[in-house]
Amino acid sequence: MVNKPEPRLRDYGLQSERLLWPTKGPSQFEEELGADELEQALGITTLEKAVRWAQTKSMWPDTFGLACCAIEMMSIVSARHDLARFGMEAFRSSPRQADLLIVSGRVSHKMAAPLRQIYDQMLEPKWVIAMGACASSGGMFNNYAILQGVDRIVPVDIYVPFCPPRPEALMEGIIRLHEAHLAGVPPAYERREVAT
Amino acid sequence: MSSTGWERIPGFVSVKEAHGETTVTVEPAAIRDACAFARDALGFNFLVDVVAADYLGWGAKGVSGYIGSPAGRDLNTPMTQGLQSLPETKPKRFSVSYHLLALRKGAPRARLQCWIDDGESVPSVVSVWPTADWHEREQFDLMGIRFDGHPNLSRLLLEDDWEGHPLRKDYPIGGEPVRFSDAE
Amino acid sequence: MTVAPEKQTAAAWPVVAPPQYEGSRIPARVPTILDVPAGLRETDDIMQINFGPNHPSTHGVLRLIVDLDGETVVGLSAVIGYLHTGFEKSMESKTWWKAITYPERIDYVGYQNAELVFVLAVEKLLAIEVPEKATWMRMLLCELNRIHSHLVYLGTSALELGAVSMFWYTFRERDLIMDLSEMVAGTRMHTRYFQVGGLAEDIPPGFYPQARKFVEWMPKALDDYLGMLDRNMIWLERTKGVGVLSAEDAIALGQSGPNLRASGVDWDIRRDDTYLAYDQVDFRVPVYPEGDVYARYRVRMDEMAESVRIIRQCLDRLEQMEGQPWIADDRKVVLPPREELHTSMESLIHHFKIVTEGYRVPEGEVYTAIESPRGESGCYVVSDGGPKPWRVHFRAPSFVALEATATCMHDSLVADLIAIVGSLDAVMGDTDR
Numbered sequence: 001m002v003n004k005p006e007p008r009l010r011d012y013g014l015q016s017e018r019l020l021w022p023t024k025g026p027s028q029f030e031e032e033l034g035a036d037e038l039e040q041a042l043g044i045t046t047l048e049k050a051v052r053w054a055q056t057k058s059m060w061p062d063t064f065g066l067a068c069c070a071i072e073m074m075s076i077v078s079a080r081h082d083l084a085r086f087g088m089e090a091f092r093s094s095p096r097q098a099d100l101l102i103v104s105g106r107v108s109h110k111m112a113a114p115l116r117q118i119y120d121q122m123l124e125p126k127w128v129i130a131m132g133a134c135a136s137s138g139g140m141f142n143n144y145a146i147l148q149g150v151d152r153i154v155p156v157d158i159y160v161p162f163c164p165p166r167p168e169a170l171m172e173g174i175i176r177l178h179e180a181h182l183a184g185v186p187p188a189y190e191r192r193e194v195a196t
Numbered sequence: 197m198s199s200t201g202w203e204r205i206p207g208f209v210s211v212k213e214a215h216g217e218t219t220v221t222v223e224p225a226a227i228r229d230a231c232a233f234a235r236d237a238l239g240f241n242f243l244v245d246v247v248a249a250d251y252l253g254w255g256a257k258g259v260s261g262y263i264g265s266p267a268g269r270d271l272n273t274p275m276t277q278g279l280q281s282l283p284e285t286k287p288k289r290f291s292v293s294y295h296l297l298a299l300r301k302g303a304p305r306a307r308l309q310c311w312i313d314d315g316e317s318v319p320s321v322v323s324v325w326p327t328a329d330w331h332e333r334e335q336f337d338l339m340g341i342r343f344d345g346h347p348n349l350s351r352l353l354l355e356d357d358w359e360g361h362p363l364r365k366d367y368p369i370g371g372e373p374v375r376f377s378d379a380e
Numbered sequence: 381m382t383v384a385p386e387k388q389t390a391a392a393w394p395v396v397a398p399p400q401y402e403g404s405r406i407p408a409r410v411p412t413i414l415d416v417p418a419g420l421r422e423t424d425d426i427m428q429i430n431f432g433p434n435h436p437s438t439h440g441v442l443r444l445i446v447d448l449d450g451e452t453v454v455g456l457s458a459v460i461g462y463l464h465t466g467f468e469k470s471m472e473s474k475t476w477w478k479a480i481t482y483p484e485r486i487d488y489v490g491y492q493n494a495e496l497v498f499v500l501a502v503e504k505l506l507a508i509e510v511p512e513k514a515t516w517m518r519m520l521l522c523e524l525n526r527i528h529s530h531l532v533y534l535g536t537s538a539l540e541l542g543a544v545s546m547f548w549y550t551f552r553e554r555d556l557i558m559d560l561s562e563m564v565a566g567t568r569m570h571t572r573y574f575q576v577g578g579l580a581e582d583i584p585p586g587f588y589p590q591a592r593k594f595v596e597w598m599p600k601a602l603d604d605y606l607g608m609l610d611r612n613m614i615w616l617e618r619t620k621g622v623g624v625l626s627a628e629d630a631i632a633l634g635q636s637g638p639n640l641r642a643s644g645v646d647w648d649i650r651r652d653d654t655y656l657a658y659d660q661v662d663f664r665v666p667v668y669p670e671g672d673v674y675a676r677y678r679v680r681m682d683e684m685a686e687s688v689r690i691i692r693q694c695l696d697r698l699e700q701m702e703g704q705p706w707i708a709d710d711r712k713v714v715l716p717p718r719e720e721l722h723t724s725m726e727s728l729i730h731h732f733k734i735v736t737e738g739y740r741v742p743e744g745e746v747y748t749a750i751e752s753p754r755g756e757s758g759c760y761v762v763s764d765g766g767p768k769p770w771r772v773h774f775r776a777p778s779f780v781a782l783e784a785t786a787t788c789m790h791d792s793l794v795a796d797l798i799a800i801v802g803s804l805d806a807v808m809g810d811t812d813r
Binding site for chain 1: 362
């Protein structure tokens with residue numbers, strides 16, 4: 001795998017927090033990285049940036065709703081918090097066709113094996129969002145049955161806290177993921193050596 | 197349902213009324229006949245739940261008497277903090293309760309309860325109410341109580357190769373240690 | 381098909397078979413497992429499919445091992461436990477006050493009802509008087525939650541059968557309910573609003589007008605749904621006559637709630653074993669005799685309309701109760717109001733004791749049952765007189781509903797499998813606890 005020392009997020013030049021909606025135009029990240037006026041003016045870009053842009057605009061999630069967070073995940077597809085504006089309303093049931101695994105809900109030890117299997121069946125590039133407190137850290141269930149954080153078995157890109165997160169909070173997490181990817185941050189399986 | 201009329205149940209030991217509920221204690225070996233009697237003669241055609249409770253360590257720490265609401269306040273023994281009362285002792289380690297309901301006017305409910313120790317088993321009541329299938333499997337899985345004659349007594353909620361029965365009092369809560377938290 | 385039973389060390393005791401009622405379709409060997417008929421088992425035609433814990437239909441982590449002969453389901457076994465969270469064990473190590481946050485996450489679609497059943501059980505042990513305003517508000521929120529649960533059921537079931545646009549319509553109304561919940565309790569789901577003794581906080585000022593707007597809007601939305609589905613030939617073909625559960629089978633299998641009422645048994649705990657103030661409101665209980673998926677769908681649709689009626693009556697009553705207390709004033713159990721903490725020493729001590737040690741519940745055991753959107757939801761609580769529960773057990777209606785999958789699945793096709801599992805409305809958190 002990677003031999004050079006793991007790059008920190010700040011090496012990408014990301015310093016500022018994303019401003020909340022509505023922000024028009026390119027995000028702070030892209031501006032800080034020196035989004036090229038020339039590129040924008042002439043409409044040219046590197047192939048990588050174009051590919052990343054395309055991946056961001058149609059990152060299809062996998063139907064991995066486990067518990068209460070699944071209801072809130074279903075409601076981001078609903079009409080009020082419309083996920084289709086980000087091109088993501090197509091929740092693929094087959095992990096082979098999915099890019100994003102939103103682990104929404106508590107993961108029991110019995111479910112950990114199917115979770116890892118689903119993650120392995122996804123094709124690169126793939127991202128994982130740990131939605132809710134239970135997926136991030138085991139939440140309020142510090143007991144024999146629940147995996148204390150899904151990052152013990154899959155590498156996680158974004159953690160969305162709260163129990164369950166508001167649909168807007170989950171969308172914030174998704175948008176941050178998009179921007180991080182646009183900025184060039186590699187997906188989690190390339191950044192950490194956990195469970196690769 | 198009132199506490200009268202329960203003496204005829206097979207294996208009858210005692211009957212108690214508390215909080216508006218009737219608890220009938222029955223011998224464990226006779227529980228299947230008792231349930232059949234309750235269903236046929238007394239009309240309890242609906243099995244609501246099968247629950248087991250583990251009383252290991254019951255009353256070991258001692259609890260002070262409750263001095264809260266008007267129902268429990270006793271002016272003559274104020275401020276009963278400390279080990280001044282112990283809860284009523286239980287006959288054996290496990291209680292297996294069958295919650296019954298009769299689907300008729302008045303919704304009579306009853307609880308048939310039997311007491312067993314670790315290692316003893318209880319006859320299965322799947323032949324009386326088929327719904328007991330999964331309830332008994334769950335109690336076997338989590339509490340380790342064996343039900344004789346159950347057609348498919350295997351683990352239900354935990355993995356098939358799990359060791360131990362988590363809901364017992366001598367099974368640790370598990371999880372990971374968290375700083376500054378005592379029992380959680 | 382068999383699931384290997386636990387190795388029995390003692391001499392094998394005779395296995396008992398479940399009772400067979402006249403015309404019963406409960407499988408003979410194990411009531412919850414549909415076995416492949418002996419003649420078919422020897423042929424090569426049977427294909428075993430794993431309808432795994434992660435599957436396109438939105439019911440959470442249920443695993444069905446299905447034997448198929450072509451398109452017909454000839455064998456079925458349900459494997460649950462993928463969401464087993466150890467609620468009952470966790471609650472034994474939390475004080476009574478903190479333990480209220482746990483039941484909500486068990487039945488996470490009908491969360492207010494799950495909170496309610498635990499709070500009612502503890503109040504029964506405490507023999508505490510709950511003020512009228514709290515009772516009526518609890519009833520209002522539980523009915524709102526019933527509508528929420530049925531909307532989620534309708535949206536997801538219709539989505540799975542192909543009526544994709546129903547999802548968006550039902551979740552639009554669901555967002556209105558979430559707005560009301562957020563206004564009252566601060567968060568959309570899992571509100572922890574019901575406390576032992578009443579409610580956590582008073583009802584905010586703008587709630588009644590907004591609730592009235594919802595109540596005016598909801599019947600029109602229900603008409604929309606009926607208009608979309610009830611005359612749709614595809615929906616009718618896929619749901620009528622599918623997954624029939626007879627009344628005797630339903631009672632023998634312990635079904636309750638809409639599943640029982642759709643099989644023709646007229647039983648509703650709100651009316652027959654009443655709790656809160658349901659005996660003071662006027663509502664009908666829908667009962668349909670057919671026992672198929674369509675009947676269950678109709679029962680839930682009608683229940684939504686009845687819930688709207690109940691909410692309207694609750695609003696009328698609540699608006700007259702402005703200024704009344706919303707929680708019991710027993711300071712040994714209920715936290716004192718915060719402004720008193722600055723002036724009264726006793727309040728400070730009570731607050732301290734309740735928050736750190738927790739209030740104590742007298743010794744005893746109770747079982748309380750309510751009519752949750754899924755059926756009879758019950759809570760069995762054993763207290764040893766201390767600040768923490770000794771044993772808490774939740775009677776989960778979804779757990780029992782999934783026991784009926786094998787019975788409903790006779791002579792079904794694979795496509796009907798989805799419809800049947802959806803119509804039983806099982807929430808996996810409730811099933812696995």
